[in-house]
Amino acid sequence: MRMYDIVIRGGTVIDPEGGLVTVANVAARDGVIVRVTREEIPPCESAEFIDATGKVVSPGFIDIHAHVDGYEYSARCMALQGVTTTIGGNCGISPFPIGAFLDEIDAKGFPINQGMFVGHSFMLREKVGAVNRYAPATRDQIAQMCDLAEQALSEGALGISFGLEYSPGTSWEEIVRLARVAARYGKLVAVHARADGWGGPGAFREAIRITEETGAPLQVSHVAYMVGMGMMAEGLSVLDDAVERGLDVTADSGLYHAFATFVGSAVFDDWPQKYGASFEDLTIATGSHAGARCDRDLFYRLREEEPEAVVVAFVGREDEIPQALSRPYMMVSSDGGVGSPKPGTGHPQDAGTFPKLFSRYVREEGRLTLLEAVRRVTALPAKRLGLVTKGTIRPGADADIVVFDPKRIKDRSDYPGFGVPDVPPDGIEYVVVNGVLVVDRGHIVEGARPGRSVRRQNSIWEYPPDDSTRPF
Numbered sequence: 001m002r003m004y005d006i007v008i009r010g011g012t013v014i015d016p017e018g019g020l021v022t023v024a025n026v027a028a029r030d031g032v033i034v035r036v037t038r039e040e041i042p043p044c045e046s047a048e049f050i051d052a053t054g055k056v057v058s059p060g061f062i063d064i065h066a067h068v069d070g071y072e073y074s075a076r077c078m079a080l081q082g083v084t085t086t087i088g089g090n091c092g093i094s095p096f097p098i099g100a101f102l103d104e105i106d107a108k109g110f111p112i113n114q115g116m117f118v119g120h121s122f123m124l125r126e127k128v129g130a131v132n133r134y135a136p137a138t139r140d141q142i143a144q145m146c147d148l149a150e151q152a153l154s155e156g157a158l159g160i161s162f163g164l165e166y167s168p169g170t171s172w173e174e175i176v177r178l179a180r181v182a183a184r185y186g187k188l189v190a191v192h193a194r195a196d197g198w199g200g201p202g203a204f205r206e207a208i209r210i211t212e213e214t215g216a217p218l219q220v221s222h223v224a225y226m227v228g229m230g231m232m233a234e235g236l237s238v239l240d241d242a243v244e245r246g247l248d249v250t251a252d253s254g255l256y257h258a259f260a261t262f263v264g265s266a267v268f269d270d271w272p273q274k275y276g277a278s279f280e281d282l283t284i285a286t287g288s289h290a291g292a293r294c295d296r297d298l299f300y301r302l303r304e305e306e307p308e309a310v311v312v313a314f315v316g317r318e319d320e321i322p323q324a325l326s327r328p329y330m331m332v333s334s335d336g337g338v339g340s341p342k343p344g345t346g347h348p349q350d351a352g353t354f355p356k357l358f359s360r361y362v363r364e365e366g367r368l369t370l371l372e373a374v375r376r377v378t379a380l381p382a383k384r385l386g387l388v389t390k391g392t393i394r395p396g397a398d399a400d401i402v403v404f405d406p407k408r409i410k411d412r413s414d415y416p417g418f419g420v421p422d423v424p425p426d427g428i429e430y431v432v433v434n435g436v437l438v439v440d441r442g443h444i445v446e447g448a449r450p451g452r453s454v455r456r457q458n459s460i461w462e463y464p465p466d467d468s469t470r471p472f
């Protein structure tokens with residue numbers, strides 16, 4: 001008799017919530033984990049039966065900072081690297097209304113689960129006509145943005161995101177009034193800080209003032225891309241100080257030293273002086289010149305004619321990434337999917353971030369234990385987002401699971417011009433989303449769309465919070 005939809009047998013189950021690393025069988029039914037046991041489960045009792053002997057059975061990875069945002073191809077790349085839940089609407093870039101966007105995910109299905117922030121710097125500003133990125137919004141526009149943000153949160157958005165570097169004119173008033181809306185419900189404010197490079201540590205200080213002034217829980221976004229250009233120690237000391245003072249601050253970082261964003265954005269207003277770089281330090285990642293090395297002519301032409309093209313900027317220092325990882329409040333995020341890359345284009349983070357964490361920083365360099373690395377990409381982001389049924393393997397949790405080979409796991413994607421940005425990794429063998437296989441022996445299961453929207457209801461923040469988002 002079939003009692004289960006899927007059974008994963010004999011793997012090393014890792015549950016960072018309970019500090020558990022042990023061999024067990026995991027069984028799921030109707031999208032939910034129903035048993036974690038050492039009792040043998042006969043194959044005939046399950047529709048799908050996976051032998052995971054010698055493999056790691058981890059909660060599916062939760063990517064707290066990405067730009068997949070409903071784009072199918074990027075979601076497939078994410079599934080292939082073990083991500084079962086992607087959080088979008090970051091850096092101030094989101095669709096609107098959030099409720100309709102999430103309804104469509106549920107109606108059509110999606111390879112993985114999708115949660116959203118509502119984005120200030122592009123979307124809310126555009127909605128209220130604050131389109132000059134170098135000018136502050138008016139009082140009226142701020143009031144309207146607060147109403148729209150409130151609507152998005154009530155429709156299930158997980159927080160409000162800012163991309164302050166993209167809208168340098170954003171006033172403090174604008175930030176604080178919006179952050180108060182998120183604070184009211186204990187929902188996250190995710191901040192792509194106002195400046196990177198030399199200005200990064202100071203911009204982190206501004207971000208921390210948001211939580212000091214409003215109480216909103218703060219997520220400092222993609223740390224390596226803001227201060228991993230020689231300022232990592234200074235940037236981290238700003239965050240350390242906030243955490244030590246007990247402020248509600250966490251952060252995430254990618255594992256690559258070259259960031260990717262739109263060539264027409266304000267980030268490149270004073271390129272290349274800002275970084276002491278050259279035009280040739282840019283590679284084109286998406287659009288009609290994908291794969292090309294930049295030069296002065298192409299840079300100005302793209303800024304004019306194809307501002308949405310994504311470029312990769314080689315201005316960071318790879319040796320600073322382990323410093324970011326050394327902080328217990330640091331989640332690992334991909335920033336993947338930016339610019340909705342076509343197959344064969346994009347940034348290696350789109351396909352390689354999570355395997356790279358386990359191959360390079362756990363197996364090869366021993367910077368993190370396996371349990372701690374799993375925690376940073378499962379329990380920690382789940383708790384931070386208030387997703388109580390995710391990031392854990394225990395009865396009652398959502399059946400979002402990744403099975404990988406700790407000896408073989410390895411990213412294979414590389415920067416455009418150096419390799420293929422979206423080549424899938426080795427060693428991610430099975431990925432289960434809501435109890436359904438989406439990756440089987442390392443390959444996408446065509447047509448599998450068990451992913452659902454991830455929403456969180458509004459409830460007014462009270463102390464102690466009923467579903468604390470505090471990770472510590």
Ligand SMILES: [Zn+2]
Nearest residue numbers: 091192221222
């Ligand atoms: Zn960003």
